[in-house]
Amino acid sequence: MAKTVNVALIGQGFMGRTHSNAYLKVAKFFTNLPAVPVMHTSFGMKNEDCNAFTSRWGWQHCSTDWEKTVRSEEIDLVDIVTPNYMHMEPALAALEAGKPVATEKPLAGTLADARKMVEAAKQAKVPTFVWYNYRRVPAVALAYQLVREGRIGRIYHVRCVYLQDWGGPDTPLAWRFQKKLAGSGAHGDLNAHIVDMARFVTGDEIVEVTGAIAETFIKERPLASAGATGGIVQKTKSRAKGRVDVDDAVLFLARFRKGAVASFEATRLATGYKNRNGFEIHGEKGALRFNFEDMNYLDFYDNTEDPKTASWRHIIVTSGGNHPYVGAWWPDAHILGYEHGFVNQAADIMHVLARRKPVVPVPDFADAYETQRVLEAALLSAKERTPIKISELK
Numbered sequence: 015m016a017k018t019v020n021v022a023l024i025g026q027g028f029m030g031r032t033h034s035n036a037y038l039k040v041a042k043f044f045t046n047l048p049a050v051p052v053m054h055t056s057f058g059m060k061n062e063d064c065n066a067f068t069s070r071w072g073w074q075h076c077s078t079d080w081e082k083t084v085r086s087e088e089i090d091l092v093d094i095v096t097p098n099y100m101h102m103e104p105a106l107a108a109l110e111a112g113k114p115v116a117t118e119k120p121l122a123g124t125l126a127d128a129r130k131m132v133e134a135a136k137q138a139k140v141p142t143f144v145w146y147n148y149r150r151v152p153a154v155a156l157a158y159q160l161v162r163e164g165r166i167g168r169i170y171h172v173r174c175v176y177l178q179d180w181g182g183p184d185t186p187l188a189w190r191f192q193k194k195l196a197g198s199g200a201h202g203d204l205n206a207h208i209v210d211m212a213r214f215v216t217g218d219e220i221v222e223v224t225g226a227i228a229e230t231f232i233k234e235r236p237l238a239s240a241g242a243t244g245g246i247v248q249k250t251k252s253r254a255k256g257r258v259d260v261d262d263a264v265l266f267l268a269r270f271r272k273g274a275v276a277s278f279e280a281t282r283l284a285t286g287y288k289n290r291n292g293f294e295i296h297g298e299k300g301a302l303r304f305n306f307e308d309m310n311y312l313d314f315y316d317n318t319e320d321p322k323t324a325s326w327r328h329i330i331v332t333s334g335g336n337h338p339y340v341g342a343w344w345p346d347a348h349i350l351g352y353e354h355g356f357v358n359q360a361a362d363i364m365h366v367l368a369r370r371k372p373v374v375p376v377p378d379f380a381d382a383y384e385t386q387r388v389l390e391a392a393l394l395s396a397k398e399r400t401p402i403k404i405s406e407l408k
């Protein structure tokens with residue numbers, strides 16, 4: 015019989031909902047899970063309606079004391095979905111109590127916090143996880159598999175963008191625009207995802223950021239009204255303003271260890287793009303192209319084909335027999351969405367906790383730390399207008 019895993023969820027915002035949905039659905043679709051999550055306790059801030067969230071999503075208990083919750087003997091997995099500044103403390107407390115910990119991305123708001131989390135995880139010798147959920151979008155997992163199968167050969171170019179446009183001047187000064195709460199702006203929010211995806215799909219590590227630009231276009235924003243959080247930012251009519259101390263956009267160039275060159279661009283001011291999160295990877299034998307706004311497809315160019323007929327293939331990634339994760343879902347081409355990546359991740363976390371192999375690797379704290387180092391190098395490169403080797407950062 016599958017073992018049960020009592021989960022404590024720390025945070026009740028946007029990611030609070032995606033993770034709750036994942037725990038709620040995972041055992042219904044992945045019917046042979048070796049471990050099954052039990053939605054034990056949901057933590058909310060004192061200004062949130064903790065009971066309403068708890069009962070809506072089917073958690074058994076509601077808590078406004080995260081410290082007591084993460085240390086409780088009844089809890090087997092602590093899952094942290096609070097703003098970036100509040101990943102480290104609950105993670106360290108949970109690790110000290112010997113509990114496996116999952117946290118949303120980026121690993122932390124700062125490299126120093128992230129380093130402490132990696133060290134604590136090493137000491138605790140328990141599994142850790144970071145919810146870089148796009149790895150578990152079937153098209154991205156398929157790209158990972160095709161690279162491993164040698165279908166694109168030696169990689170020359172990696173081109174990644176994460177473009178959104180919700181960050182105009184009316185968008186209030188939520189936690190995502192405050193350095194002490196978020197660490198950085200579009201960079202830690204969006205570049206974090208595409209750096210993780212680039213490392214994941216290529217299987218290679220970035221060794222140098224050769225140049226970067228960080229820009230804050232909107233230097234003051236209306237103060238957020240009471241209760242406004244950051245997940246789905248509501249526009250405000252408030253006239254009082256506060257200073258923004260994070261980037262709206264960060265662009266950088268990088269080199270991979272095996273020689274590929276890469277570009278990354280993240281912005282909240284790409285007017286017209288709502289959530290264009292994508293990559294293009296060009297290799298000797300082929301190329302891959304992914305755009306999250308069309309997430310049920312992966313484009314593949316096979317450079318070994320007869321040039322007379324070679325062309326981009328627009329592969330629909332939902333044939334249950336062959337495509338990663340899809341066997342757990344609907345019949346072929348019955349289209350998957352954003353939330354499925356989170357349910358897929360919950361399934362993989364349950365596999366790791368039961369010492370079974372996930373469909374594709376789940377980043378632990380040490381893995382996510384490598385992404386954090388790249389992010390830090392890009393900010394430093396932008397500030398100092400100089401290349402930064404990743405090895406220069408501990």
Ligand SMILES: NC(=O)c1ccc[n+]([C@@H]2O[C@H](COP(=O)([O-])OP(=O)(O)OC[C@H]3O[C@@H](n4cnc5c(N)ncnc54)[C@H](O)[C@@H]3O)[C@@H](O)[C@H]2O)c1
Nearest residue numbers: 025026027028029059095096097098118119189243244245
């Ligand atoms: N994987 C993804 O696709 C994805 C998407 C969005 C956010 N995230 C990450 O998830 C985490 C949470 O983001 P979210 O969008 O759920 O945020 P949110 O603002 O919607 O929710 C944040 C939660 O943390 C609590 N909180 C604690 N301290 C807070 C503070 N000072 N200000 C505001 N809320 C505070 C809130 O009460 C709320 O329950 C962040 O680390 C973020 O980077 C990941």
